[in-house]
Amino acid sequence: MRDEGREHGASSVGPSWPRSARERQSPRSVHAGFTSRAGDPVAAYDDSVLRPAPARARATHVIALIAACVMVAVAFAPVEASAKTDPRLTRAFFTDPKSTAAVAARADGRFTSLARTPQAFWATDHLSPSRVKKVVRAYAKRAAAKKRTPVVSVYAIPARDCGNHSAGSFDATTYKRWVAQLAAGLKGTKAIAVLEPDALAMLGECPAQGDRTGLLRYATAKLKRAGVWVYVDAGHSAWTAPDVMAARLKAAGISSARGFSTNVANFRPTADEIAYGDQVVAALAALGIRGKKFVVETARNGAVTAAGDFCNPVSARVGARPRMVRRGNLDAFMWVKHPGESDGPCNGGPAAGSWWPGGALTLLGR
Numbered sequence: 001m002r003d004e005g006r007e008h009g010a011s012s013v014g015p016s017w018p019r020s021a022r023e024r025q026s027p028r029s030v031h032a033g034f035t036s037r038a039g040d041p042v043a044a045y046d047d048s049v050l051r052p053a054p055a056r057a058r059a060t061h062v063i064a065l066i067a068a069c070v071m072v073a074v075a076f077a078p079v080e081a082s083a084k085t086d087p088r089l090t091r092a093f094f095t096d097p098k099s100t101a102a103v104a105a106r107a108d109g110r111f112t113s114l115a116r117t118p119q120a121f122w123a124t125d126h127l128s129p130s131r132v133k134k135v136v137r138a139y140a141k142r143a144a145a146k147k148r149t150p151v152v153s154v155y156a157i158p159a160r161d162c163g164n165h166s167a168g169s170f171d172a173t174t175y176k177r178w179v180a181q182l183a184a185g186l187k188g189t190k191a192i193a194v195l196e197p198d199a200l201a202m203l204g205e206c207p208a209q210g211d212r213t214g215l216l217r218y219a220t221a222k223l224k225r226a227g228v229w230v231y232v233d234a235g236h237s238a239w240t241a242p243d244v245m246a247a248r249l250k251a252a253g254i255s256s257a258r259g260f261s262t263n264v265a266n267f268r269p270t271a272d273e274i275a276y277g278d279q280v281v282a283a284l285a286a287l288g289i290r291g292k293k294f295v296v297e298t299a300r301n302g303a304v305t306a307a308g309d310f311c312n313p314v315s316a317r318v319g320a321r322p323r324m325v326r327r328g329n330l331d332a333f334m335w336v337k338h339p340g341e342s343d344g345p346c347n348g349g350p351a352a353g354s355w356w357p358g359g360a361l362t363l364l365g366r
Contacts, residue, residue: 093118094143094150100355118322120153120336125168129178133185140189150191153336157196159206165344165352172210179219187226194231194336197264200248201235217253230257231295236268237276246283259293265337267305281329299335311346318363339363
């Protein structure tokens with residue numbers, strides 16, 4: 001059901017909603033920081049302007065004025081710095097000209113709209129530990145050149161997809177080494193990572209999955225130290241109960257992540273996913289983990305699909321464009337799964353991750 005690893009990328013456009021008080025400082029609070037830490041320097045020197053003083057007094061006033069300016073600068077600088085926001089809050093996601101859709105669009109203009117829509121780069125076992133750092137760094141540099149946010153889907157955990165259409169992955173030792181190299185490649189790039197789609201939703205269902213939550217904790221911590229915003233995948237609204245998922249997220253190290261993702265490579269309605277996300281946030285708060293955000297995959301949820309039909313459903317259509325939303329607990333809409341890449345050999349589709357022109361046109365309603 002998932003994408004096999006490919007060297008793709010993604011970017012987004014669209015409006016951003018007002019930031020919460022937690023994420024930015026209002027002009028009023030900036031001004032308050034100025035006056036409370038430096039008094040009122042303007043009022044303190046009004047008298048020297050109105051009544052010229054003797055030379056010695058003027059010199060004293062000049063020195064005092066310089067000192068006051070320094071005090072103001074020292075008091076004001078930290079407040080200004082704290083008011084600066086992370087560029088990921090407002091930047092669009094990266095649209096990679098090397099994506100499969102972009103390549104297809106150069107040969108067939110019917111795919112241009114897909115090529116121009118930001119989609120995630122899938123980092124999987126397709127990229128070896130010796131190669132992943134170089135490849136993701138190059139992708140992030142392409143994003144930086146456009147002043148866009150790189151989005152990476154990390155998908156290589158042991159027993160991935162429980163051996164189904166998107167089977168593959170590393171063993172636990174290799175996975176840790178691979179994650180360390182992935183994090184090194186993304187260090188300082190202001191990237192976003194969607195961590196291991198379906199891994200927690202399938203927890204306990206896959207033979208040989210090993211210490212899955214331990215591996216997720218390791219990956220979350222490594223990526224966070226590299227400055228990556230991590231969203232640990234939480235399945236979707238029709239899969240795992242919110243309280244159960246919250247407990248799994250806690251075990252997987254959600255405390256170190258920005259939040260979680262829902263509906264990756266699935267078709268659930270956006271409204272259902274937002275409601276589910278809010279319920280998981282509340283369940284996390286009940287466990288003592290507060291302030292987490294979530295993102296919703298909207299690549300293929302633009303129409304209702306039959307219950308249980310999750311492999312290339314013929315009624316699926318593309319959904320809302322990817323963009324930062326930042327409303328309530330919702331951070332963003334994302335296209336993580338690439339529309340036009342097959343879920344697997346079902347409903348006429350080729351192998352998982354393969355470009356499928358007919359499927360792409362169906363999603364576009366053509």
